[in-house]
Amino acid sequence: MPTSNDRPPQNRGLTAIAGAMSLITVLLIVQIWLLSAALESFLGGNRHTALPAAIFSGVMFLICLGLYAFVNRVDSEVRGSENGR
Protein backbone atom coordinates (compact mmCIF):
# COMPACT_ATOMS: atom_id res chain seq x y z
CA MET A 1 0.00 0.00 0.00
CA PRO A 2 1.55 3.31 -1.04
CA THR A 3 2.21 5.84 1.72
CA SER A 4 2.41 9.61 1.50
CA ASN A 5 6.21 9.32 1.45
CA ASP A 6 6.03 7.37 -1.82
CA ARG A 7 4.44 10.31 -3.64
CA PRO A 8 6.58 12.89 -5.42
CA PRO A 9 7.39 16.03 -3.35
CA GLN A 10 5.36 18.27 -5.72
CA ASN A 11 2.19 16.30 -4.98
CA ARG A 12 2.84 16.41 -1.27
CA GLY A 13 3.44 20.16 -1.51
CA LEU A 14 0.19 20.71 -3.39
CA THR A 15 -1.73 18.61 -0.85
CA ALA A 16 -0.23 20.69 1.98
CA ILE A 17 -1.19 23.91 0.20
CA ALA A 18 -4.75 22.69 -0.41
CA GLY A 19 -5.04 21.68 3.25
CA ALA A 20 -3.73 25.04 4.47
CA MET A 21 -6.07 26.95 2.16
CA SER A 22 -9.03 24.88 3.34
CA LEU A 23 -8.09 25.64 6.94
CA ILE A 24 -7.87 29.37 6.16
CA THR A 25 -11.32 29.20 4.55
CA VAL A 26 -12.80 27.49 7.62
CA LEU A 27 -11.19 30.07 9.92
CA LEU A 28 -12.53 32.86 7.73
CA ILE A 29 -16.07 31.48 7.94
CA VAL A 30 -15.77 31.33 11.74
CA GLN A 31 -14.48 34.93 11.76
CA ILE A 32 -17.41 36.11 9.65
CA TRP A 33 -19.82 34.42 12.04
CA LEU A 34 -17.96 35.90 15.03
CA LEU A 35 -18.16 39.41 13.59
CA SER A 36 -21.89 39.14 12.90
CA ALA A 37 -22.53 37.69 16.38
CA ALA A 38 -20.45 40.43 18.06
CA LEU A 39 -22.26 43.12 16.08
CA GLU A 40 -25.65 41.64 16.91
CA SER A 41 -24.70 41.50 20.58
CA PHE A 42 -23.37 45.07 20.54
CA LEU A 43 -26.53 46.40 18.91
CA GLY A 44 -28.55 44.46 21.47
CA GLY A 45 -26.86 46.41 24.28
CA ASN A 46 -24.46 43.65 25.47
CA ARG A 47 -21.08 45.31 25.35
CA HIS A 48 -19.14 42.71 27.36
CA THR A 49 -18.87 40.30 24.40
CA ALA A 50 -16.77 42.66 22.28
CA LEU A 51 -13.43 41.96 23.99
CA PRO A 52 -13.45 38.12 23.79
CA ALA A 53 -14.74 38.33 20.21
CA ALA A 54 -11.89 40.67 19.24
CA ILE A 55 -9.31 38.44 20.95
CA PHE A 56 -10.55 35.27 19.21
CA SER A 57 -10.75 37.08 15.90
CA GLY A 58 -7.17 38.29 16.34
CA VAL A 59 -5.96 34.77 17.17
CA MET A 60 -7.68 33.42 14.06
CA PHE A 61 -6.14 36.17 11.94
CA LEU A 62 -2.68 35.28 13.28
CA ILE A 63 -3.27 31.60 12.44
CA CYS A 64 -4.34 32.65 8.92
CA LEU A 65 -1.18 34.74 8.65
CA GLY A 66 0.95 31.76 9.71
CA LEU A 67 -0.80 29.54 7.18
CA TYR A 68 -0.22 32.17 4.49
CA ALA A 69 3.50 32.13 5.26
CA PHE A 70 3.39 28.33 5.10
CA VAL A 71 1.59 28.35 1.72
CA ASN A 72 4.10 30.88 0.38
CA ARG A 73 7.05 28.75 1.48
CA VAL A 74 5.68 25.45 0.18
CA ASP A 75 4.53 27.08 -3.08
CA SER A 76 8.03 28.48 -3.63
CA GLU A 77 9.53 25.05 -2.97
CA VAL A 78 7.09 23.32 -5.33
CA ARG A 79 7.71 25.87 -8.09
CA GLY A 80 11.45 25.63 -7.49
CA SER A 81 11.43 21.87 -7.85
CA GLU A 82 9.18 22.11 -10.94
CA ASN A 83 11.58 24.57 -12.60
CA GLY A 84 14.58 22.50 -11.59
CA ARG A 85 13.31 19.47 -13.45
Add this chain to the structure above:
Amino acid sequence: MNWLRRGSSGGTASEPLWKEEFSVRTADERYVTRRQLTKFLVLTSLGMFVGNIWILIRSLFYKAPVYPQQPVAQLGEIPVGGVKLFSYPTKDDHCIMIRTGEDEYVSYSQKCTHLSCAVYYSQAENRLECPCHKGFFSIKDGSVLQGPPSRPLPHIVLEARGEQLVAVGVKG
Protein backbone atom coordinates in the same frame (compact mmCIF):
# COMPACT_ATOMS: atom_id res chain seq x y z
CA MET B 1 -9.34 42.08 -45.76
CA ASN B 2 -5.64 41.63 -45.05
CA TRP B 3 -6.05 42.95 -41.55
CA LEU B 4 -8.04 39.87 -40.69
CA ARG B 5 -5.36 37.50 -41.86
CA ARG B 6 -2.08 36.66 -40.18
CA GLY B 7 0.77 39.11 -40.22
CA SER B 8 3.86 38.79 -42.33
CA SER B 9 6.17 38.35 -39.35
CA GLY B 10 5.59 35.70 -36.73
CA GLY B 11 2.15 34.28 -36.04
CA THR B 12 0.84 30.99 -37.21
CA ALA B 13 -1.34 30.25 -40.18
CA SER B 14 -4.30 29.40 -37.91
CA GLU B 15 -4.05 32.62 -35.85
CA PRO B 16 -5.60 35.80 -37.32
CA LEU B 17 -3.74 39.10 -37.27
CA TRP B 18 -5.94 40.72 -34.64
CA LYS B 19 -4.89 38.08 -32.12
CA GLU B 20 -1.27 39.04 -32.70
CA GLU B 21 -2.03 42.74 -32.37
CA PHE B 22 -4.16 42.40 -29.25
CA SER B 23 -2.20 39.70 -27.54
CA VAL B 24 -4.19 39.72 -24.30
CA ARG B 25 -4.85 36.19 -23.16
CA THR B 26 -8.12 36.11 -21.25
CA ALA B 27 -7.25 32.85 -19.53
CA ASP B 28 -3.91 34.28 -18.39
CA GLU B 29 -5.58 37.48 -17.22
CA ARG B 30 -8.08 35.55 -15.14
CA TYR B 31 -5.52 33.14 -13.73
CA VAL B 32 -5.21 33.51 -9.98
CA THR B 33 -2.26 31.88 -8.30
CA ARG B 34 -2.50 30.01 -5.04
CA ARG B 35 -0.52 32.76 -3.36
CA GLN B 36 -2.87 35.47 -4.67
CA LEU B 37 -5.94 33.58 -3.47
CA THR B 38 -4.38 32.92 -0.07
CA LYS B 39 -3.37 36.57 0.23
CA PHE B 40 -6.93 37.61 -0.59
CA LEU B 41 -8.32 35.23 2.07
CA VAL B 42 -5.86 36.51 4.69
CA LEU B 43 -6.72 40.13 3.86
CA THR B 44 -10.40 39.27 4.30
CA SER B 45 -9.48 37.73 7.66
CA LEU B 46 -7.72 40.99 8.56
CA GLY B 47 -10.90 42.87 7.59
CA MET B 48 -12.96 40.69 9.95
CA PHE B 49 -10.45 41.34 12.74
CA VAL B 50 -10.55 45.10 12.11
CA GLY B 51 -14.36 44.92 12.26
CA ASN B 52 -14.17 43.25 15.68
CA ILE B 53 -11.68 45.87 16.86
CA TRP B 54 -14.07 48.58 15.70
CA ILE B 55 -16.89 47.02 17.74
CA LEU B 56 -14.54 46.79 20.74
CA ILE B 57 -13.59 50.47 20.43
CA ARG B 58 -17.25 51.45 20.14
CA SER B 59 -17.99 49.38 23.25
CA LEU B 60 -15.15 50.91 25.27
CA PHE B 61 -16.07 54.48 24.37
CA TYR B 62 -19.81 53.97 24.63
CA LYS B 63 -21.64 56.80 26.34
CA ALA B 64 -25.19 56.33 27.50
CA PRO B 65 -27.29 58.82 25.55
CA VAL B 66 -29.22 61.51 27.38
CA TYR B 67 -32.87 61.39 26.39
CA PRO B 68 -35.17 64.39 26.42
CA GLN B 69 -38.37 64.47 28.42
CA GLN B 70 -41.24 64.78 26.03
CA PRO B 71 -45.01 64.74 26.65
CA VAL B 72 -46.52 62.18 24.30
CA ALA B 73 -50.18 61.92 25.32
CA GLN B 74 -52.84 62.95 27.78
CA LEU B 75 -54.02 60.38 30.32
CA GLY B 76 -57.22 58.83 29.03
CA GLU B 77 -56.63 60.19 25.56
CA ILE B 78 -56.76 56.71 24.04
CA PRO B 79 -59.23 53.97 25.02
CA VAL B 80 -58.18 50.68 26.62
CA GLY B 81 -56.72 48.57 23.78
CA GLY B 82 -56.14 51.70 21.76
CA VAL B 83 -52.94 52.82 20.14
CA LYS B 84 -51.14 56.10 19.63
CA LEU B 85 -48.13 56.70 17.43
CA PHE B 86 -45.55 59.32 18.25
CA SER B 87 -41.89 60.11 17.62
CA TYR B 88 -39.23 59.86 20.33
CA PRO B 89 -36.43 60.84 20.97
CA THR B 90 -36.09 62.38 17.48
CA LYS B 91 -38.77 62.93 14.89
CA ASP B 92 -37.32 60.04 12.85
CA ASP B 93 -37.72 57.50 15.68
CA HIS B 94 -41.30 56.35 15.45
CA CYS B 95 -42.85 54.73 18.50
CA ILE B 96 -46.08 52.99 19.34
CA MET B 97 -47.97 53.37 22.62
CA ILE B 98 -50.69 50.96 23.68
CA ARG B 99 -53.11 51.36 26.55
CA THR B 100 -53.23 47.84 28.00
CA GLY B 101 -55.38 48.60 31.04
CA GLU B 102 -57.24 51.35 32.80
CA ASP B 103 -54.00 52.81 34.17
CA GLU B 104 -51.49 50.83 32.16
CA TYR B 105 -49.60 52.09 29.16
CA VAL B 106 -46.69 50.49 27.33
CA SER B 107 -44.61 51.97 24.59
CA TYR B 108 -42.01 50.56 22.21
CA SER B 109 -40.01 51.63 19.22
CA GLN B 110 -42.02 50.91 16.12
CA LYS B 111 -38.95 49.79 14.21
CA CYS B 112 -38.67 45.99 13.96
CA THR B 113 -35.25 44.80 15.13
CA HIS B 114 -34.99 42.52 12.11
CA LEU B 115 -35.13 44.80 9.08
CA SER B 116 -36.71 47.97 10.49
CA CYS B 117 -40.26 47.51 9.18
CA ALA B 118 -42.93 49.28 11.22
CA VAL B 119 -44.61 46.97 13.74
CA TYR B 120 -48.31 47.32 14.53
CA TYR B 121 -50.51 46.23 17.41
CA SER B 122 -52.72 43.21 16.86
CA GLN B 123 -55.56 43.54 19.33
CA ALA B 124 -56.92 40.07 18.51
CA GLU B 125 -53.61 38.38 19.35
CA ASN B 126 -52.55 41.00 21.93
CA ARG B 127 -49.05 41.32 20.49
CA LEU B 128 -46.99 43.53 18.25
CA GLU B 129 -46.57 42.17 14.75
CA CYS B 130 -44.17 42.95 11.95
CA PRO B 131 -45.95 42.48 8.62
CA CYS B 132 -42.76 42.03 6.60
CA HIS B 133 -41.47 38.70 7.91
CA LYS B 134 -44.04 37.75 10.56
CA GLY B 135 -41.95 38.71 13.55
CA PHE B 136 -44.09 38.87 16.69
CA PHE B 137 -43.24 40.72 19.91
CA SER B 138 -44.71 40.46 23.37
CA ILE B 139 -46.84 43.38 24.50
CA LYS B 140 -45.56 42.93 28.08
CA ASP B 141 -41.84 43.46 27.57
CA GLY B 142 -41.24 43.69 23.83
CA SER B 143 -39.47 40.31 23.73
CA VAL B 144 -39.50 38.23 20.56
CA LEU B 145 -42.29 35.66 20.43
CA GLN B 146 -41.72 34.38 16.94
CA GLY B 147 -39.95 35.09 13.70
CA PRO B 148 -36.59 36.26 12.47
CA PRO B 149 -35.91 39.18 14.89
CA SER B 150 -33.31 38.20 17.47
CA ARG B 151 -33.54 41.26 19.72
CA PRO B 152 -36.50 42.68 21.65
CA LEU B 153 -38.08 45.99 20.71
CA PRO B 154 -36.55 49.00 22.49
CA HIS B 155 -38.80 50.00 25.35
CA ILE B 156 -39.84 53.63 25.74
CA VAL B 157 -39.98 54.57 29.41
CA LEU B 158 -43.16 56.51 30.24
CA GLU B 159 -44.00 58.51 33.33
CA ALA B 160 -47.36 59.92 34.36
CA ARG B 161 -47.03 63.57 35.37
CA GLY B 162 -50.31 65.13 36.27
CA GLU B 163 -52.58 64.55 33.34
CA GLN B 164 -49.74 63.92 30.95
CA LEU B 165 -47.76 60.89 29.87
CA VAL B 166 -44.14 61.85 29.43
CA ALA B 167 -41.49 59.81 27.59
CA VAL B 168 -38.26 59.98 29.61
CA GLY B 169 -35.96 57.38 28.08
CA VAL B 170 -35.31 54.33 25.93
CA LYS B 171 -34.25 50.91 27.24
CA GLY B 172 -32.66 48.27 25.03
